[in-house]
Amino acid sequence: MALLRVDNIHxxxxxxHILFGISLVxxxxxxxxxxxxxxxxxxxxxxxIMGIPGPRSGSIMYDGQEISGFQTHKIARLxxxxxxxxxxILAGLTVQENLQIAAMSMGRASGKWTLRRVYQLFPILEExxxxxxxxxxxxxxxxxxxxxxxxxxxxxxxxxxxxxGLAPLVARAVKETLIQLKREGVTMLCxxxxxxxxxxxxxRVYFMDQGRVVWEGPIxxxxxxxxxxxxxxxxxx
Numbered sequence: 001m002a003l004l005r006v007d008n009i010h011x012x013x014x015x016x017h018i019l020f021g022i023s024l025v026x027x028x029x030x031x032x033x034x035x036x037x038x039x040x041x042x043x044x045x046x047x048x049i050m051g052i053p054g055p056r057s058g059s060i061m062y063d064g065q066e067i068s069g070f071q072t073h074k075i076a077r078l079x080x081x082x083x084x085x086x087x088x089i090l091a092g093l094t095v096q097e098n099l100q101i102a103a104m105s106m107g108r109a110s111g112k113w114t115l116r117r118v119y120q121l122f123p124i125l126e127e128x129x130x131x132x133x134x135x136x137x138x139x140x141x142x143x144x145x146x147x148x149x150x151x152x153x154x155x156x157x158x159x160x161x162x163x164x165g166l167a168p169l170v171a172r173a174v175k176e177t178l179i180q181l182k183r184e185g186v187t188m189l190c191x192x193x194x195x196x197x198x199x200x201x202x203x204r205v206y207f208m209d210q211g212r213v214v215w216e217g218p219i220x221x222x223x224x225x226x227x228x229x230x231x232x233x234x235x236x237x
Contacts, residue, residue: 001064002025002026002027002061003026003027003028003062003063003155003156003187004025004026004049004060004061004062004080004156004187004189005024005025005026005059005060005061005062006022006023006024006025006045006048006049006058006059006060006061007023007058007059007060007061008021008022008023008057008058008059009021009022009023009045009048009055009057009058009059009060009068010055010056010057010058011041011044011045011047011048011053011054011055011056012053012056013044013053017211018041018044018211019041019044019045019048019055019211019212020210020211020212021058021212022041022045022048022058022208022211022212022213023213024045024189024206024213024216026156026187026188026189027187028155028187029185029187030187030203030204031182031186031187031188031190031201031202031203032188032189032190032202032203032204032205032206033189033190033191033192033197033198033201033202033204033205033206033219034046034189034190034191034192034205034206034208035192035193035195035198035205035206035207035208035230035233035234036193036207036208036209036233036234037193037209037233037234038193040208040209040210040211040233041208041210041211041212042160042191042208043085043160043161043191044211045191045208046082046158046160046189046191047082048060049075049080049158049189050072050075050076050080050082050158051067051068051069051070051071051072051075052072054068054069054070055068062075062078062079062080062156063078063079063155065078076152076154079153079154079155079156080154080155080156080158081149081150081152081154081156081157081158082149082158082160083145083146083148083149083157083158083159083160083162084145084160085160085161085164085191087141087142087144087145088145089133089134089136089141089144089145090133091132091133091134092132092134093132093133094129094130094131094132094133095125095128095129095130095131095133095136095144096115096129096130097133098133098144098148099115099118099125099144099147099148099151100115100151102148102149102151102152103151103152103153105152111153112153113150113151113152113153115151118147118150118151121147121180121184122143122147122177124140124143125140125143125144125147128140137170138165138166138167138170139166139167139170139171139173139174142162142163142166142174143173143174143177146159146162146174146177146178146181150181150186155187156187156188156189157181157186157187157188157189158188158189158190159178159188159189159190159191160190160191161191161192162174162175162177162178162190162192163175163192163194163197175194175197175200175201178190178197178201179200179201182201190202193234195219195230195234198219199219202219203218203219204216204217204218204219205217205218205219207229207230207233207234208233209233214229214233215229215233
Protein backbone atom coordinates (compact mmCIF):
# COMPACT_ATOMS: atom_id res chain seq x y z
CA MET A 1 0.00 0.00 0.00
CA ALA A 2 1.27 3.46 -0.90
CA LEU A 3 2.26 5.70 1.98
CA LEU A 4 0.97 8.77 0.11
CA ARG A 5 -1.60 8.61 -2.68
CA VAL A 6 -2.99 11.64 -4.49
CA ASP A 7 -5.95 10.80 -6.70
CA ASN A 8 -7.53 13.14 -9.26
CA ILE A 9 -7.27 16.36 -7.25
CA HIS A 10 -8.46 19.72 -8.53
CA UNK A 11 -7.14 22.79 -6.71
CA UNK A 12 -8.12 26.44 -7.07
CA UNK A 13 -6.71 29.74 -5.88
CA UNK A 14 -9.98 31.61 -5.45
CA UNK A 15 -11.50 31.44 -8.96
CA UNK A 16 -8.32 30.28 -10.72
CA HIS A 17 -8.26 26.56 -11.54
CA ILE A 18 -4.64 25.47 -11.01
CA LEU A 19 -4.54 21.66 -10.79
CA PHE A 20 -6.55 19.52 -13.19
CA GLY A 21 -6.91 15.96 -11.93
CA ILE A 22 -3.41 15.39 -10.50
CA SER A 23 -2.68 11.81 -9.40
CA LEU A 24 0.56 10.43 -7.95
CA VAL A 25 1.85 7.78 -5.56
CA UNK A 26 4.77 7.72 -3.14
CA UNK A 27 5.71 4.43 -1.48
CA UNK A 28 7.52 4.26 1.84
CA UNK A 29 11.28 4.69 1.39
CA UNK A 30 10.83 6.02 -2.14
CA UNK A 31 12.04 9.32 -3.60
CA UNK A 32 9.71 10.79 -6.21
CA UNK A 33 10.31 13.98 -8.20
CA UNK A 34 7.75 16.33 -9.75
CA UNK A 35 9.46 17.87 -12.76
CA UNK A 36 8.36 20.69 -15.01
CA UNK A 37 8.85 24.33 -15.85
CA UNK A 38 7.97 27.10 -13.40
CA UNK A 39 4.28 27.83 -13.11
CA UNK A 40 2.92 24.40 -14.09
CA UNK A 41 1.50 23.55 -10.65
CA UNK A 42 4.31 21.66 -8.92
CA UNK A 43 4.38 23.83 -5.81
CA UNK A 44 0.58 23.91 -5.71
CA UNK A 45 0.61 20.10 -5.65
CA UNK A 46 2.76 20.10 -2.50
CA UNK A 47 0.66 22.84 -0.94
CA UNK A 48 -2.51 20.90 -1.74
CA ILE A 49 -1.16 17.87 0.10
CA MET A 50 -0.55 20.12 3.12
CA GLY A 51 -3.96 21.75 2.83
CA ILE A 52 -2.75 25.25 1.87
CA PRO A 53 -5.14 25.32 0.08
CA GLY A 54 -6.63 21.84 0.04
CA PRO A 55 -8.15 20.54 -3.19
CA ARG A 56 -11.82 21.18 -3.96
CA SER A 57 -12.23 17.66 -5.25
CA GLY A 58 -10.32 14.40 -5.41
CA SER A 59 -8.65 12.34 -2.71
CA ILE A 60 -5.40 12.50 -0.74
CA MET A 61 -4.66 9.34 1.25
CA TYR A 62 -1.84 9.14 3.77
CA ASP A 63 -1.06 5.80 5.41
CA GLY A 64 -4.52 4.58 4.48
CA GLN A 65 -6.31 7.64 5.88
CA GLU A 66 -8.12 10.31 3.89
CA ILE A 67 -6.53 13.66 4.77
CA SER A 68 -8.09 15.91 2.14
CA GLY A 69 -9.93 18.61 4.06
CA PHE A 70 -7.71 18.33 7.14
CA GLN A 71 -6.13 21.50 8.55
CA THR A 72 -2.44 21.96 7.85
CA HIS A 73 -1.28 21.52 11.45
CA LYS A 74 -3.13 18.20 11.71
CA ILE A 75 -1.54 16.95 8.46
CA ALA A 76 1.89 17.91 9.82
CA ARG A 77 1.24 16.11 13.10
CA LEU A 78 0.26 12.97 11.20
CA UNK A 79 3.77 12.84 9.73
CA UNK A 80 4.08 14.97 6.58
CA UNK A 81 6.61 17.81 6.63
CA UNK A 82 7.02 20.55 4.02
CA UNK A 83 10.34 22.26 3.26
CA UNK A 84 9.05 25.38 1.46
CA UNK A 85 10.88 27.11 -1.36
CA UNK A 86 11.26 30.31 0.69
CA UNK A 87 12.76 28.31 3.63
CA UNK A 88 10.99 30.41 6.30
CA ILE A 89 13.94 30.52 8.66
CA LEU A 90 12.92 32.05 12.00
CA ALA A 91 14.76 35.35 12.30
CA GLY A 92 16.16 36.23 15.71
CA LEU A 93 16.71 32.59 16.64
CA THR A 94 19.89 30.56 16.39
CA VAL A 95 20.37 27.55 14.16
CA GLN A 96 19.86 25.22 17.12
CA GLU A 97 16.75 27.05 18.30
CA ASN A 98 15.21 26.72 14.82
CA LEU A 99 15.79 22.97 14.98
CA GLN A 100 14.51 22.57 18.54
CA ILE A 101 11.33 24.52 17.87
CA ALA A 102 10.58 22.31 14.86
CA ALA A 103 10.72 19.21 17.06
CA MET A 104 8.71 20.70 19.93
CA SER A 105 6.01 22.18 17.70
CA MET A 106 5.18 18.73 16.39
CA GLY A 107 5.32 17.11 19.81
CA ARG A 108 8.20 14.91 18.63
CA ALA A 109 11.14 15.81 20.81
CA SER A 110 12.37 12.23 20.43
CA GLY A 111 12.68 9.95 17.43
CA LYS A 112 15.22 8.96 14.81
CA TRP A 113 15.97 12.56 13.92
CA THR A 114 17.45 14.21 17.01
CA LEU A 115 19.80 17.16 17.24
CA ARG A 116 22.70 14.75 17.54
CA ARG A 117 21.64 12.81 14.45
CA VAL A 118 21.04 15.96 12.41
CA TYR A 119 24.42 17.37 13.41
CA GLN A 120 26.08 14.11 12.38
CA LEU A 121 24.50 14.34 8.94
CA PHE A 122 24.98 18.10 8.59
CA PRO A 123 28.17 19.07 10.49
CA ILE A 124 28.00 22.61 9.09
CA LEU A 125 24.90 23.17 11.23
CA GLU A 126 26.67 22.10 14.38
CA GLU A 127 29.48 24.50 13.55
CA UNK A 128 26.89 27.27 13.21
CA UNK A 129 24.50 26.16 15.96
CA UNK A 130 24.88 29.32 18.06
CA UNK A 131 24.79 31.62 15.05
CA UNK A 132 21.63 33.56 14.26
CA UNK A 133 20.03 31.49 11.52
CA UNK A 134 19.09 34.42 9.32
CA UNK A 135 22.81 35.26 8.90
CA UNK A 136 23.60 31.93 7.23
CA UNK A 137 24.38 31.79 3.52
CA UNK A 138 21.61 30.82 1.13
CA UNK A 139 22.86 27.25 0.85
CA UNK A 140 23.27 26.90 4.61
CA UNK A 141 19.74 28.22 5.13
CA UNK A 142 18.43 25.62 2.68
CA UNK A 143 20.24 22.83 4.53
CA UNK A 144 18.82 24.19 7.80
CA UNK A 145 15.32 24.18 6.29
CA UNK A 146 15.72 20.53 5.29
CA UNK A 147 17.14 19.62 8.70
CA UNK A 148 14.28 21.45 10.39
CA UNK A 149 11.83 19.39 8.36
CA UNK A 150 13.53 16.22 9.55
CA UNK A 151 13.40 17.30 13.20
CA UNK A 152 9.66 16.73 13.22
CA UNK A 153 10.45 13.08 12.42
CA UNK A 154 8.10 12.90 9.43
CA UNK A 155 7.32 9.80 7.44
CA UNK A 156 7.10 11.89 4.25
CA UNK A 157 9.27 14.92 3.50
CA UNK A 158 7.98 17.34 0.85
CA UNK A 159 10.79 19.46 -0.61
CA UNK A 160 9.98 22.44 -2.81
CA UNK A 161 12.64 23.72 -5.27
CA UNK A 162 15.65 22.92 -3.05
CA UNK A 163 18.28 24.58 -5.26
CA UNK A 164 16.26 27.45 -6.71
CA GLY A 165 18.28 30.66 -6.80
CA LEU A 166 21.47 29.14 -5.41
CA ALA A 167 24.91 29.54 -6.96
CA PRO A 168 26.14 26.36 -8.70
CA LEU A 169 28.69 25.46 -6.03
CA VAL A 170 26.19 25.99 -3.23
CA ALA A 171 23.47 24.13 -5.14
CA ARG A 172 25.83 21.17 -5.45
CA ALA A 173 26.09 20.93 -1.65
CA VAL A 174 22.31 20.98 -1.29
CA LYS A 175 21.96 18.29 -3.95
CA GLU A 176 24.41 16.09 -2.06
CA THR A 177 22.27 16.61 1.03
CA LEU A 178 19.21 15.21 -0.76
CA ILE A 179 21.20 12.27 -2.13
CA GLN A 180 22.41 11.51 1.38
CA LEU A 181 18.82 11.55 2.63
CA LYS A 182 17.93 9.03 -0.06
CA ARG A 183 20.69 6.77 1.27
CA GLU A 184 19.18 7.22 4.74
CA GLY A 185 15.87 5.87 3.45
CA VAL A 186 13.92 9.11 3.84
CA THR A 187 10.64 9.09 1.91
CA MET A 188 10.53 12.25 -0.19
CA LEU A 189 8.42 14.02 -2.76
CA CYS A 190 10.57 16.73 -4.38
CA UNK A 191 9.68 19.53 -6.76
CA UNK A 192 12.35 20.69 -9.20
CA UNK A 193 13.23 21.15 -12.86
CA UNK A 194 16.69 19.53 -12.68
CA UNK A 195 16.92 16.15 -14.40
CA UNK A 196 20.52 15.80 -13.25
CA UNK A 197 19.45 15.88 -9.60
CA UNK A 198 16.49 13.61 -10.32
CA UNK A 199 18.73 11.11 -12.11
CA UNK A 200 20.81 10.73 -8.94
CA UNK A 201 18.12 10.94 -6.28
CA UNK A 202 14.77 9.85 -7.73
CA UNK A 203 13.25 6.41 -8.00
CA ARG A 204 10.43 7.70 -10.19
CA VAL A 205 9.42 11.01 -11.75
CA TYR A 206 6.23 12.76 -12.77
CA PHE A 207 6.36 15.45 -15.43
CA MET A 208 3.80 18.23 -15.10
CA ASP A 209 2.55 20.76 -17.61
CA GLN A 210 -0.30 23.25 -17.27
CA GLY A 211 -1.62 21.72 -14.07
CA ARG A 212 -1.61 18.12 -15.30
CA VAL A 213 0.65 15.08 -15.09
CA VAL A 214 1.77 14.42 -18.66
CA TRP A 215 4.30 11.61 -18.12
CA GLU A 216 5.37 9.32 -15.31
CA GLY A 217 7.88 6.54 -14.90
CA PRO A 218 11.34 5.52 -13.67
CA ILE A 219 14.01 8.16 -14.21
CA UNK A 220 16.17 5.90 -16.48
CA UNK A 221 13.30 5.80 -18.97
CA UNK A 222 13.39 9.58 -19.27
CA UNK A 223 17.15 9.82 -19.60
CA UNK A 224 17.59 6.95 -22.05
CA UNK A 225 14.36 6.44 -23.93
CA UNK A 226 12.22 9.54 -23.57
CA UNK A 227 14.54 12.50 -24.01
CA UNK A 228 11.82 14.23 -26.00
CA UNK A 229 9.76 14.38 -22.79
CA UNK A 230 12.51 16.29 -21.00
CA UNK A 231 13.08 18.55 -24.01
CA UNK A 232 9.39 19.37 -24.28
CA UNK A 233 8.60 19.97 -20.62
CA UNK A 234 11.93 21.22 -19.23
CA UNK A 235 14.55 23.75 -20.25
CA UNK A 236 16.90 21.14 -21.69
CA UNK A 237 18.16 20.10 -25.07
